[in-house]
Amino acid sequence: KFGIRKAFGIVFEMSATTKSLSSSQMAKRYSISRPTAWLFMHKVRSAMKSSELNPVVGTVYVDEFVYGGKEDLKQGRSKDSKKKKIVAAVEIDDEGGIKRAYFKRIDDYSSDELGKIFHSHISTQAKVKTDKWSGYIPLKREYDIEQIKSNTSDFFQINTIIHQVKSWLRSTYSWMHEQNIQKYLDEYSYRLNRSIHKQTIFDNLITRMINQKPIGLQSIKTSR
Incomplete structure (x- = not known):
């Protein structure tokens, strides 16, 4: 609807740049409507989703965090908080550097929900470190799994990544449904891991988009 050259430009912005842009910013830059930019960018994000074929086998830290506005009297792992709950897994190399990071939106802090990121991205052979949450x-x-206190220096890398992804979400997107x-988290992981x-x-992202099935507005609205 808006030309293949503009489409390539948007895909490049979302993949090769450091932070990408919001749909409003992208619409202004490429002279297209915001709804058109929003829909196309979500199609790109669908191609950024991990294949889950290469689980982490080394050392990985797992921790949960929340994203959203402040709520009075809502602290810690509040079950009725309206904030978005997310669990992160960060793979660390032998030198202490970050190799890969993945994120999953969760409904609560139960083992079933926390297990989503384990089953999708972590091998049973991996050495996992978490905090002492039951x-x-x-x-x-x-x-x-080794459970240790989360306020130790061991959690520095994953805390840094969590801070970065929250800062990116706040600075780029004014609101997210x-x-x-999960699509925004997949976008962040895709760029970070590559x-x-x-x-x-x-090139990798263009190939992914070519190979995936066509995605319509309704499937984007109903997917998570």
Whole structure:
């Protein structure tokens, strides 16, 4: 509807740049309507979703966090908080650097919900480190989990990534619907996990988009 050259430009902005843009900013830059930019960008994000074919096998830290506005008297792991609940998994290399990071939107802090990121992205052979939250205990039957205090220096890398993703969401998007939060998280992971492959990340994303099935507005509105 708006030309293949503009489409390539948007895909490049979303893949090869550091932070991407909001749909409003993208619409202004490429002289298209905001709804058109919003829909196309969500189609791009659908192609950014992990294949989940290469689970983490090394050392990985897992922690939960919330994203959203402040709420009075809502602290810690409040079950009735309206904030978006997210669990993160960050793979660390032998030098302490970050190799990969994945995120999952969760409904609560139960082992079933926390297990989503384990089953999608973490091998049973991996060495997993979490805080002392009881929700991780049932997962020890399947995964090698060590529970330690989260205020130690061991959690510095994952806390840094969590801070970065929250800052990116706040600075780029003024508001996100609950059902779309996972798409934004997939976008962040896609760029971060391929940050050392800037020369091929655009080509990789174009190939993914070509190979995926057509996506309509209704499927984007109803997907999570």
